[in-house]
Amino acid sequence: MPINRPKIQRPRKIILRDPNTNLPRNPKVKNQTMAVSSSPRKAKKLQNGYMNEVAAAAALGLSVSTLQNRRSLGLPPEFEKWGGRIWYSPKSIQDFIES
DSSP: OOOOOOOOOOOOOOOOOTTTTBOOOTTTTOOOOOOSSSSOOOOOTTSSOBBBBHHHHHHHEEEEEHHHHHHHOOSOOOOEEEEEEEEOOOOHHHHHHHH
């Protein structure tokens, strides 16, 4: 009498694709690189102490995406929007660190 054994689910194979051609990349080739944004966002701090979200995230020890999520939920630190850009005041950053 045969034994009924459950089928083993094997992990799915992940195929890395070249972002420019959408063709599968060869996993045996070591020097293949992924495309990187041509202009990565840089931390900026104004003379009055205001900083963009990249600089604020670095000052707080958070990732930029965490800071964006907190902003969308209305959580501190407080921010200001000037001309479509997000800026954090030094006071709001300091208050957030102290809380």
